[in-house]
Amino acid sequence: MTAPLPKADGTPSFLPYGRQTIEDDDIAAVAAALRGDYLTTGPLVSRFESAFAAAVRADHAVVCSNGTAALYLAAKALGLGPGSKVIVPSITFLATASAPHLAGAEIVFADVDPNSGLMRAEDLEKAIARSGHADAVFNVHLNGQCGPVETIHEIARRHGIRIVDDGCHALGTSYRLGGAEKLVGENALSDMTVFSFHPVKTVTMGEGGAVTTNDSKLDETLRLYRNHGMTREASAFETEQDAFDHSGHAHPWYYELVEPGFNWRITDIQCALGLSQLAKLTRFTARRRALAAAYDAMLAPLAPILKPVAHTDCLPTLHLYPVLIDFKACGQSRAEVMARLHAEGIGTQVHYYPVHRQRYYAERYGQLELPGADRYYARALSLPFFAAMALSDVARVIEALRRVLRL
Numbered sequence: 389m390t391a392p393l394p395k396a397d398g399t400p401s402f403l404p405y406g407r408q409t410i411e412d413d414d415i416a417a418v419a420a421a422l423r424g425d426y427l428t429t430g431p432l433v434s435r436f437e438s439a440f441a442a443a444v445r446a447d448h449a450v451v452c453s454n455g456t457a458a459l460y461l462a463a464k465a466l467g468l469g470p471g472s473k474v475i476v477p478s479i480t481f482l483a484t485a486s487a488p489h490l491a492g493a494e495i496v497f498a499d500v501d502p503n504s505g506l507m508r509a510e511d512l513e514k515a516i517a518r519s520g521h522a523d524a525v526f527n528v529h530l531n532g533q534c535g536p537v538e539t540i541h542e543i544a545r546r547h548g549i550r551i552v553d554d555g556c557h558a559l560g561t562s563y564r565l566g567g568a569e570k571l572v573g574e575n576a577l578s579d580m581t582v583f584s585f586h587p588v589k590t591v592t593m594g595e596g597g598a599v600t601t602n603d604s605k606l607d608e609t610l611r612l613y614r615n616h617g618m619t620r621e622a623s624a625f626e627t628e629q630d631a632f633d634h635s636g637h638a639h640p641w642y643y644e645l646v647e648p649g650f651n652w653r654i655t656d657i658q659c660a661l662g663l664s665q666l667a668k669l670t671r672f673t674a675r676r677r678a679l680a681a682a683y684d685a686m687l688a689p690l691a692p693i694l695k696p697v698a699h700t701d702c703l704p705t706l707h708l709y710p711v712l713i714d715f716k717a718c719g720q721s722r723a724e725v726m727a728r729l730h731a732e733g734i735g736t737q738v739h740y741y742p743v744h745r746q747r748y749y750a751e752r753y754g755q756l757e758l759p760g761a762d763r764y765y766a767r768a769l770s771l772p773f774f775a776a777m778a779l780s781d782v783a784r785v786i787e788a789l790r791r792v793l794r795l
């Protein structure tokens with residue numbers, strides 16, 4: 389594995405908060421795809437879809453341009469549009485809200501647990517009560533953890549609300565359900581799960597996304613909206629006089645527009661990288677779990693000023709390693725701490741500024757009171773965390789934190 393090497397003058401290299409792990413066989417897989425007959429819509433796309441569906445134990449996987457496109461496709465597949473209301477927890481990347489909103493839905497922001505950043509059952513209940521009705525909830529498995537998925541499912545079912553899991557952080561995460569182990573993406577309690585293959589995510593394609601589902605009708609609709617909203621399936625053709633010849637055969641050139649859509653397809657080049665990376669998921673998962681365990685152990689003495697985010701009772705493959713810091717008690721602002729860590733070669737990031745506070749949503753929906761989201765945001769800081777890190781890198785981060793925070 390290619391760990392960041394020290395620079396020529398011996399100083400350790402900069403540790404970003406996240407990055408890809410690309411190895412020689414990944415590069416070879418991409419080169420082989422470039423020599424092939426198809427650069428897009430070729431055999432590697434369906435091969436990736438089969439491999440990904442198997443990896444998360446879903447019946448279907450639809451791969452597309454990126455995670456944001458995947459969220460949008462999920463919204464379109466559920467028929468969300470003008471008049472729809474979608475509940476989204478406020479601590480997430482803004483695409484979780486923007487994608488269903490771009491499909492036409494209004495967003496109802498839900499609060500989160502201040503210590504895990506995850507939507508709780510009471511947050512969902514309150515959001516439903518505030519909105520009057522809701523059509524779907526886009527639940528976020530923040531950092532790679534799962535919240536109370538069973539209770540959320542019960543509440544959603546009681547209110548006739550569909551569930552889309554934003555699993556962009558949670559590839560490889562599992563949770564227990566009735567004595568069995570269920571993977572995020574398997575959709576034991578959801579209609580669809582969305583993933584991203586951006587370079588900071590657990591496996592990457594450069595850019596890429598996927599939606600998994602066990603519903604063949606949703607799978608079909610996802611594929612329709614991935615490709616301009618047009619169909620080449622003869623069984624779906626409705627303009628019969630133009631579609632078929634006298635003997636009832638569909639014309640070989642014919643396709644039909646169901647509803648104008650975008651091109652959210654992905655290339656075979658990206659799927660080649662995705663297949664190569666997906667084969668490493670077990671190793672990347674083990675590595676992320678080992679790094680998280682090292683952080684947990686080494687950070688324990690820094691409590692209560694600095695604590696890892698609250699653990700939930702799933703088995704996570706963490707995407708980020710965020711800690712909650714009492715900046716007031718340290719006598720330093722978060723910006724000062726980030727700058728001093730940066731000077732020590734340690735990259736950090738804040739995940740996330742609450743989406744309900746983003747100016748577009750604040751102007752549209754007014755100032756909402758979501759104290760859990762605010763309290764999580766006020767303390768969150770993501771530390772370097774990626775599969776190519778060494779355990780000595782974790783120790784280096786802790787030493788720098790102790791110096792900077794004077795702990």
Ligand SMILES: *Cc1c(COP(=O)(O)O)cnc(C)c1O
Pocket residue numbers: 454455456457480481483484528554556557583584585586595596597
């Ligand atoms: C990365 C991410 C997305 C968007 O994925 P892209 O591939 O960057 O479009 C959506 N939601 C969450 C929680 C993410 O982390």
